[in-house]
Each structure stands twice: as C-alpha cells, then as structure tokens.
Amino acid sequence: MALTWLAVASLLTVPASAESASSRAGLAATAARLDALHRRVSGNRAERRASELLSYHQIEGGVAACMRAAGKTYRVAPFVSRYDLFTDADLGYGTGSGSVFDSITGRGRSVILNELAGARFARAGLLTWWDSLPAADVPAHNRCTARFQHRTYPDYEPPAGVNRFSGFADLFAPVVRDPAVIAALRPYRGCMKQRYGYDVDERTDFLFRPRISYRDAPLDGRPPTAAWTRGVREVRAAFAADVDCRLPAYRIAMRLLAPRLGPWERWHREELDSIHRAWRQRVIQARDLPQPVGATVHIGR
Known part of the structure; x- marks a missing residue:
C-alpha cells in the first residue's frame, strides 16, 4: 500500500514542463507517422516525379504520334515538374483535406508551392499550349487526346488502390466521431472570429x-511583387489562426489516433505493400526514359 501511494505521489509531482514536453513529443511522433503513411499511399517526391515523367512520355508521345499519323504537325509540350520545389516533408498528410488531423506545421506552404508550380507552368506556356493549335487541327487533336481521356501529363493516374486509401476514411472515422473531438471543435468558429476576425x-x-496568384509569383530571379508578398502573408496568417483555434481538438484527435495506426497498417499491409511496390516500379521505369528536350529531370531513389 505504501509503495502504491508513493507511485501515485511521484506521478503527481512530475513537473508540468516535463509532462508538456513529453506530450508534444508524442503528438509530433504521431504526426510524423501519419505523414509517412500518407507518403506510402500517395507517393513521395521521387515517386510523383517519376509518375509525371512516365505520363509525359505516354501522353505527349502518344498525341504526337497520333497527330503525325493524321498528317498534322504537333509541337510537343515541354516537361515541367510540379514538384521541383517540394520536399518529402511537404508531401505528408498536410493541410489539403480540411480535417482535424491537418498538419500544424505546414502553415500554408503547400498552397504557396502550388502557386509557384503554376507560375512555372505558365512560364513554359503549358497553361495555353493548345490554344496555339490551328483551328483546322483541333478535331484531330481532340481525337488524339481522347485516348487519354483528354488529360495532360501532370494529371497522371496514381497506382491502383491509392484513391481508396488516401483519405484514410475507416482509420479516421471513429476518431472524428468521438464526443471529445466534437466538443473540442465546437469553439473553433468563435475562436476564429473573436481572436482573429x-x-x-x-x-x-x-x-x-x-489569396495569392501564380501570376504574381517571383521567378527567374525577379523580386516578389507587392501582391505576392501580401498574399503570402495572408496565407500564413490564415493557417496560423486555424492551427491556434484547432489545436485543442487536434491534440485529442492525435492521441486517439496514435494507438489505431499500427493495427490499421497491419490490417491493410498487403494492399499498402502493393501500392508501395507500384510507386517504386515507376521510379525504376522512369530512370530508363530519355530526358525531355530542354528539361532537367532528376529521379531519386
């Protein structure tokens, strides 16, 4: 009995700062594990870039061959990767789903990187590439792109199973329905209004x-425009406010999620391994492809 009371007393006297640090470390570990799981399903930077390159050769090469067979001239589009400025850290679970599990460290970086990618596409002429087709060639071009569902090469198809698992619906559902998470999210709107307007x-x-536009993005060494600087500031402020007001619910949700991750991964191991092998096979295939003219393509391991 004395030993039991001593154990309880020792727990009660743990410094609050130490307990807080331990809690933060646990949340960070769970977030890192969720990010890794998301990359395993949705692809890391090298795997996504490999997919872009494979799609480029398939779609642009296929359309060019089809147009030649139709007796038409076709100017092949240049290759530009959306992920040039991304890192693997930017491709975790992130902030794209508007869920309670959204990253608390991303702070809108993916929004900014996507606009910069749009600026690179615009600079290469990709956003208006097909506007330059002669009117007489449009029907043939439409027939040639139909075999690819009129997709452009950045819009590559992910491996089978990715769309099923990318939202983690069955993993998240019990957590987002938990009364403690629902209660912790209830003050969110009031917090956003009262603290941040x-x-x-x-x-x-x-x-x-x-809040920002690729048209204002600083490329080619140009200084950022006032509109870009203002927009980036607004993006970061909005995401920072969201984190502050969502943090109580996020903490609860991540603690509830932590013990579920391992069993969920084990339950779906076969499907997850199949998806991962498909992504890695794309990296292997992309290494053997010729580099597009005028493009620098680095396919990692």
Whole structure:
C-alpha cells in the first residue's frame, strides 16, 4: 500500500514542463507517422516525379504520334515538374483535406508551392499550349487526346488502390466521431472570429480561399511583387489562426489516433505493400526514359 501511494505521489509531482514536453513529443511522433503513411499511399517526391515523367512520355508521345499519323504537325509540350520545389516533408498528410488531423506545421506552404508550380507552368506556356493549335487541327487533336481521356501529363493516374486509401476514411472515422473531438471543435468558429476576425463557415473554403496568384509569383530571379508578398502573408496568417483555434481538438484527435495506426497498417499491409511496390516500379521505369528536350529531370531513389 505504501509503495502504491508513493507511485501515485511521484506521478503527481512530475513537473508540468516535463509532462508538456513529453506530450508534444508524442503528438509530433504521431504526426510524423501519419505523414509517412500518407507518403506510402500517395507517393513521395521521387515517386510523383517519376509518375509525371512516365505520363509525359505516354501522353505527349502518344498525341504526337497520333497527330503525325493524321498528317498534322504537333509541337510537343515541354516537361515541367510540379514538384521541383517540394520536399518529402511537404508531401505528408498536410493541410489539403480540411480535417482535424491537418498538419500544424505546414502553415500554408503547400498552397504557396502550388502557386509557384503554376507560375512555372505558365512560364513554359503549358497553361495555353493548345490554344496555339490551328483551328483546322483541333478535331484531330481532340481525337488524339481522347485516348487519354483528354488529360495532360501532370494529371497522371496514381497506382491502383491509392484513391481508396488516401483519405484514410475507416482509420479516421471513429476518431472524428468521438464526443471529445466534437466538443473540442465546437469553439473553433468563435475562436476564429473573436481572436482573429475571420468568419469561417467551412474550414476548407476558408483555408483555400484565393489569396495569392501564380501570376504574381517571383521567378527567374525577379523580386516578389507587392501582391505576392501580401498574399503570402495572408496565407500564413490564415493557417496560423486555424492551427491556434484547432489545436485543442487536434491534440485529442492525435492521441486517439496514435494507438489505431499500427493495427490499421497491419490490417491493410498487403494492399499498402502493393501500392508501395507500384510507386517504386515507376521510379525504376522512369530512370530508363530519355530526358525531355530542354528539361532537367532528376529521379531519386
């Protein structure tokens, strides 16, 4: 009995700072594990770039061959990777789903990187590439792109199974329905309004409201425009406010999620391994492809 009371007393006298540090470490570990799981399903940087390159050769090469067979001239588009400025850290679970599990460290970086990618596409002429087709060639071009569902090469198809697992619906569902998480999210709208002046009807609409444009992005060594600087500041402020007001619910949700990750991964191991092998096979295939003219393509391991 004395030993039991001593054990309880020792727990009660743990410094609050130490307990807080331990809690933060646990949340960070769970977030890192979720990020790794997301990359395993949705692809890391090297795997996504490999997919872009494979798609480029398949679609642009296929359309060019089809147009030649139709007796038409076709100017092959240049290769530009969306992921040039991304790192693997930017391709974790992130902030794209507007869920309670959204990253608390991303702070809108993916939004900014996507606009920079749009600026690179625009600079290469990809956003208006097909506008330059002669009117007489448009029907033939439409027939040639139909075999690819009129997709462009950045819009590559992920491996089978990715779309099924990328949302982690069955993993997240019990957590987001937990009464403690629901209660912790209830003050969110009031917090956003009272602390930061934001009227938020729906989180995803709020977070991804247009605040910056690729048209203002600083490329080719140019200094950022006033509009870009202002927009980046607004993006970061919006995401920082979201983190502050969502943090109580995030902490609860991640603690509830932590013990579920291992069993979920074991339950779906066969499917997850199949997806991972498909991504890695794309990296292997891409290494043997010729580099597009005028493009620098680095396919990692």
